[in-house]
Amino acid sequence: MxxxxxxxxxxxxxxxxxxxxxxxxxxxxxxxxxxxxxxxxxxxxxxxxxxxxxxxxxxxxxxxxxxxxxxxxxxxxxxxxxxxxxxxxxxxxxxWLKRSLGLDRCLWKGFESFKSYVWASIVSANLLTMARHQLA
Incomplete structure (x- = not known):
């Protein structure tokens, strides 16, 4: 996480x-x-x-x-x-974040949008990690 x-x-x-x-x-x-x-x-x-x-x-x-x-x-x-x-x-x-969740390239414009993009990827990664742990 x-x-x-x-x-x-x-x-x-x-x-x-x-x-x-x-x-x-x-x-x-x-x-x-x-x-x-x-x-x-x-x-x-x-x-x-x-x-x-x-x-x-x-x-x-x-x-x-x-x-x-x-x-x-x-x-x-x-x-x-x-x-x-x-x-x-x-x-x-x-x-893994770069390959699986698209964190390698951000097409959103502006710094605030970039921060939102990064945080959206992090929240997605954490949710996916928790779901995988729950299934295991």
């Missing part, structure tokens, strides 16, 4: 969003996550320092290290591999 989504105007680079995403988790869920997995675009020494400074956050995994050592990001190689595999699972979910 997709529990949160932020649709940003423009196309900011991933490396600018790391701290904002962690802070959003704190606002939405009342605490920072214990572990966080990010795509390679988020990877930087500065983002690692900012992330590790968050209260309660123990492990941070960037799928492409870009010069970062695993022991600086995570407590062990095993934790790093688990977080990297978790991130790969998230990417497969995004791929």
């Amino acid at each position: 997709i529990l949160d989504c932020v649709v940003l105007e423009g196309n900011p680079s991933d490396s600018e969003l790391t701290e904002m995403m962690l802070d959003r988790q704190n606002v939405v869920y009342g605490s920072y996550p214990l572990k966080a997995a990010f795509d390679g675009g988020f990877s930087s020494q500065e983002n690692l320092k900012k992330a590790m400074a968050k209260e309660g956050l123990k492990d941070v995994c960037f799928s492409k290290g870009r010069g970062l050592r695993v022991k600086d990001m995570c407590r062990s190689n095993w934790v790093y591999k688990q977080l990297r595999n978790f991130r790969a699972g998230i990417e497969s979910g995004i791929s």
